[in-house]
Amino acid sequence: MFPDDATCLEYLVVSLYPDGIHCPTCQKVTKHHRDASRPSYTCQFCGHHEHPMKGTIFEGSATSLKLWFDAIYLMASTRCGISAKQLEREIGVTYKTAWRMFKQIRSMLDQDETFLSGVVEMDEMYVGGKDKWKHEAKRPHAGRGAVSKTPVHGMVQRGTDGKHGRVVAKVVADTKADTLIPRAKMHILPATTVFTDEMRSYNDLEDLGYAHDRVNHSQGVYVSGDVHTNTIEGFWATVKRGIGGTYHAVSTKHLQSYLDEYAFRYNNRDAIGLGMTGAFLAAVVRKDAS
Ligand SMILES: [Zn+2]
Structure with missing residues (x-):
């Protein structure tokens, strides 16, 4: 579709200026009118030049737009x-360029909204x-030789009526109530039913107006x-399989962007039209562009 x-x-213009x-x-x-020699458009009346790539991940890149689209297609x-x-192998750019493109594409997939x-x-x-x-409860107690682990907090809305659910996953500093409860408030609408295990950090969910129920994992339920x-x-x-199979090792520094990508995939499984590629392309926005 993108030769x-x-x-x-043209695709970008239709997408960014519906x-x-x-x-x-x-x-x-x-x-x-499309300019002949550069990736911009000129107003038929006043001659204003509009640069559709301004403010997007493509701005200022020496890599061609077609390669960017190829990369998005491959990732999606x-x-x-x-x-x-x-x-790097598939689209024939240097590793440095591939890594930069990879990070830029991922940067579009954050979960704030x-x-x-x-x-x-x-x-x-x-x-x-x-x-x-492993879950916290199953890990040996921290002590000599213990390897520090990075906690990740996740929330998923169950699917209904044949539609898939949606997920939010975030690297957190710890799993204390002060850390997790604000995350619930940020992403879960009032009066929602919330299911957790027996961890104490979740005690306050009911006070926030959620209907809260637990399963007692420690008692085998x-x-x-x-x-x-x-x-x-x-x-x-799914995240484990992906990281184990594709990425081998994930540093804490990059973990959030991996989670963003997995959550984005999970949340866009129903994408129609160009499918997942279309969903990735729809994530291209102009930040701070006038
Ligand atoms: Zn004009």
Whole structure:
């Protein structure tokens, strides 16, 4: 679908200006003509040049728009994501360029605007060390030789009516109530039903007006009626498989961007049209562009 730079730019314009290009000089939506020698458009009345890539991840890049689209397609279309190394090979750029593109594309996928309601499951996982991925309760007590692990907090809204659920996952400093409760408030709408395990940090959820129910994992109870945290644990399993299989090792520094990508994939599984590639492309926005 995207054989050259011109096609990619046209797609970007339709996506970024769904109502047409608004000329900042004429103050109206006017016809803009594609410039021949550069990736911009000129207003038919006043000659204003509009640069669609301004403020996007493509701005100022020496890499062609077609390669960017190729990279987005590759990242979006493989189920578990690809590594920067694979990107380097597939599109024929240097590793440094591939890594930069990779990070830029991921940077579009943050989860700040995700809000959950209905039935939400909340849970934590730990990353790092030899016995990574284990729950806090199953880990040996910290002490001599203990490897510090990075906690990740997650919340998933269960799907209904055949629609998939949505997830938010964030690297947190610790799993104390003071850390986790504000995260719940930030992403979960009032009066939502929230299911967790027995961890004490979740005690205050009821006071916030949520309907809160727990499963007692420590007593071997994992499902009680429809009270369980299997959906969020399924998401953790997907992340584990992806990181283990594709990325081998994840530093704490980059963990959040991996989580952003996995959450984005999870939340856009129903994407139609261009599918996941379309969802990635729709995430391209102009930040601070006039
Ligand atoms: Zn104009």
